[in-house]
Amino acid sequence: MTQIAVLTPDPTDKSYIGRWPEVLTRLTATLEGTGATVSPTPWTDHTEDASGLAAYDLILPVITWGYHRDHGRWLKACATWTEAGLPVANSASVLGWNSDKAYLARLADKGVPIPPTRWSDGVTQAELDAAFAETGSPVLIVKPTVSAGAFRTLRLSRGDALIDAPEGAAMIQPYLKSIETEGETSLLFFGGRFSHAVNKRPVPGDFRIQMQFGGLYTAVTPDAQAMALAQQVLAAIDEPLLYARIDLARDDVGAWVLMEAELIEPDFYLDHDPANGAGFAEAVKARLEA
Structure with a gap:
């Protein structure tokens, strides 16, 4: 029988303990629909020795939430999995570069529109003041690239x-x-095919759209411009992807821009998928048959 491993968080990381088991339950139900046996295992158990993953037909790193808190260990794990030639999807090389948002600069160089971004090796007050002067924006967002x-x-x-x-x-x-007004829209692709889209809005007064901060999620149909940008992003990445979540928002003139291309551990929002994960199951089945 086909064996699939789903990589899960470090057991010592309690920050997502109330959420990720629900996502695992949905994913397991979808994957078992392909006839596979699904086994969850912490990614941190396989950072230096890949032998514990060698027996699996497919390894899905789709719930490795918290990797950003131990980025050096994550990169070591990706190198270990690459060297071992494990059937990880998305590939371990993709998992490595996608873990640092500096990839957005490379996509921008290929013509993908992103918000105006100032990259810093360590933000200082002087640099922040310079960014206000440079952009003319009354409000700025500052965040780590990892x-x-x-x-x-x-x-x-x-x-x-x-x-x-x-x-x-x-x-x-x-x-x-x-x-705050329109939120962010996520387009989900499985095996390169569009599956569904979800709009995510913060609660009034906040700017964080994540569910743990009260974000409000609604299934939507993306417009032609959003779909075109998402396809442009995938073409610019130009690597085989089992799954991708392309997060878009409108800039101050109403044009769509790329916020993130989530290729590691995105929530697929299968509870908002009209097909109940059928597209993901089909992509996994095709990957296994290949």
């Missing part, structure tokens, strides 16, 4: 003091007002 779930993300107004700045590499962007 982050997830709004980890250490700051929303700062002109004149605010920089307190609890992210350590190390970071990005500074104008705050998009549309996040």
